[in-house]
Amino acid sequence: MSEIVGVHGVGNYAPGPHEEVSDRLSSEWGRHLARLVDGASHKLRVAYYAPFLRSVTPQSKGDGLEQLPENAQSMVRDWALCLEPVDEQAMQGHLTLPLRMVVDRIARIRCLNESVLRPFVATFFWEVAAYLRPGANEARTKACRHVARTISEERPRVVVAHSLGSVVAYEALWTIPDVPIDLLLTLGSPLGMPRVVFDRLTPSPASRGQRPPGVRRWVNIVDPGDVVAIPRPLGRQFELDQDIETAIGLIDFHTAAAYLSAARTSEVLAAYFPLAGQPLEHPE
Known part of the structure; x- marks a missing residue:
């Protein structure tokens, strides 16, 4: 039994x-969490679902953008339009631009290093496309079932889900409505990204997504420079209890380490796992 189940994001496959x-x-x-809460006394288990996406996310060469499958390339273009909307007249030009130029333009607009953003975008959208691929998607089914099974077996008080993991956790929690979760904490979540994620979720959120039925409280934390946790605030699209925007680092705008080590993450978790000598709070 673990008191926290973590659900990782992209780029975590390891042999x-x-x-x-x-x-x-x-x-x-x-x-990372031990710096914030009494980690030694609160067991944590990460639900490792990356291998289930591996069969449809081959190793990339270079920055990986050229090797992206067609559905992932379409997602990158939709993502770019979320960050920099264009009028109808400019749309055709946007659709014919090489993908690298699309990503580099976002890097310049957001003052990010192009050589860093390109491989990040390639990794992120390769795995997002693998999970959200339409039709009979064995990878999605296996990943979701694994996360749901881990939560069901561990019976945690808290689920912490980062990046793509927030999408997998959201869908998994809907399949286990009788498992009570005190807190769902999402970090750098792309759940609200239109066309790419939001419109592909199961169950369909329709106009506004609901909190999964077994979850008592849902808090979302996002860095203002996180280019995949868009649009903001997430609470416009989902039934959240708290939507927190806080800077976690100029370079580490999306990493799990930066989110887990953030002061606001500590504040949220301290209510459930207080530091030594501090009273336990009971969030409503």
Whole structure:
């Protein structure tokens, strides 16, 4: 039994036995959270779903943009339009631009390093496209079931989900409505991204997504410079209890380590896992 189940984001596949990699990820997340809460006394298990997406996310060469499948390329263009909307007249030109130029333009607009953003975008959208691929999607089914099974077996008080993991956790929690969760904490979540994520979710959120039925409280934390946690605030599209925007770092605008080590993450979790000598709060 673990008191926290983590659901990782993109770029976490590693060779080796599933349990060994899951143990390493759990230890890594625990080290970051131990700075904020009494991590030694609160067991944490990361639901490691990355291998289920591996069969449809091959190794990329270079920055990976040229190797993206067609559905992932379409997602990158939709993402770019979320960050920089264009009028109908300019749309045709946008659709014919090479993908690298699309990403580099976003990098310049957001004052980001192009050589850093390109591989990040390639990794992110390759895995997002693998999970949200339409039709019979065995990868999505297996990833979602694994996360749901981990939560059901561990019976945690808190689920912490980062990046694409927030999408997998959201769908998984809807399949286990009888498992009570005190807190769902999403970090750098792309759940609200139109056309790319929001409109592909199961169950369909329609005009506004609801809190998964077993979740008592849902808090979302986002860095203002996080280019995939868009649009903001997430509470416009989902039934959140709290939507927090806080800077986690200029370079680490999306990493799990930066989000887990953030002061606002500490504040939220302290209500459930207080530091030594502090009273336990009961959020409403």
